[in-house]
Amino acid sequence: MAFASMIVPLDLGPRSFDRLHLACGLADRFDAHLIGVAAREALPRRIYGHGSYINQDAVDCAAARLDQELARVETEFRRVCGPRERVGWRAARLDPMTFLTQQARTADLVVLSRYLDEGIEDWCACIEPGEAILQLGRPVLIVPPGIKAVAARRIVVAWKDTREARRTLTDAMPFLKEADEVLLVEVTEEDDGSTRDVAMYLNRHGISCTPLRRSCSATGIAAQILGVARLEGADLVIAGAYGHSRMREMIFGSVTRSLLEQTSVCCLMSH
DSSP, rough: OOOEEEEEEOSSSSHHHHHHHHHHHHHHHTTTTEEEEOOOOOOOOHHHHSSSOOHHHHHHHHHHHHHHHHHHHHHHHHHHHTOOEEEEEEESOHHHHHHHHHHHOOSSSEEEEEOOOOOOOOOOTOOHHHHHHHSSSEEEEOOOOOOOOOOOOOEEEEESSSSSHHHHHTHHHHHHHOOOEEEEEEEEESSHHHHHHHHHHHHHOOOOEEEEEEOOOTHHHHHHHHHHHHTTTTEEEEEEOOOSHHHHHHHHHHHHHHHHHHHHSSSEEEO
């Protein structure tokens, strides 16, 4: 697998253009086509509801303002992309998640921002990353605030022998094949031998990796994974997402949720 095409959703907030700079760097690195997308409803249903009566003049005015905003986002997108030729732009008056789900069919990788409770300039235009991971059917690169580049020379793979982890490992192959060091980290009390099997699997792809086992602790699995990344100087974590039902994870918490809320390095996730 190769990253031949990437998507980065945008709005007019500063975090949006941090991830655009990062996406441009990745597109150059993998010689990929980069697609910028932007969408918002002129009168968002989450505010006005489905049954509200709205004067047509108000609808037209909101649509005109939205078209101007989308045009400004496109202008900034093309300014940041500069002279690159392999870029594209798509925008629509639609719910952002609905539009991104449609456009994800054109890409091998989607670049999104991490959860952030504060500093959302336009919450009607933001994409909730957990929902995106579940809906898009594509690997999603989660970018923390202030990160404008990812070297991915040292990578931590958060391993658990699940369907989601196996899927993400395959999706991450373009990164893994270019890495200088890959650490395969499993947090468990029992060694079932799966990390050794995965290490051999990666070796057959020309990827040298080091299996590491960590015991469970009160700090939680996500904190231990991020601790290894910090200690080893890794700037990319690869992890399967939502191995349990999302309702269960909302109630009891999960590694996925903790990574999305806490990570200070980029995370590649698939479901």
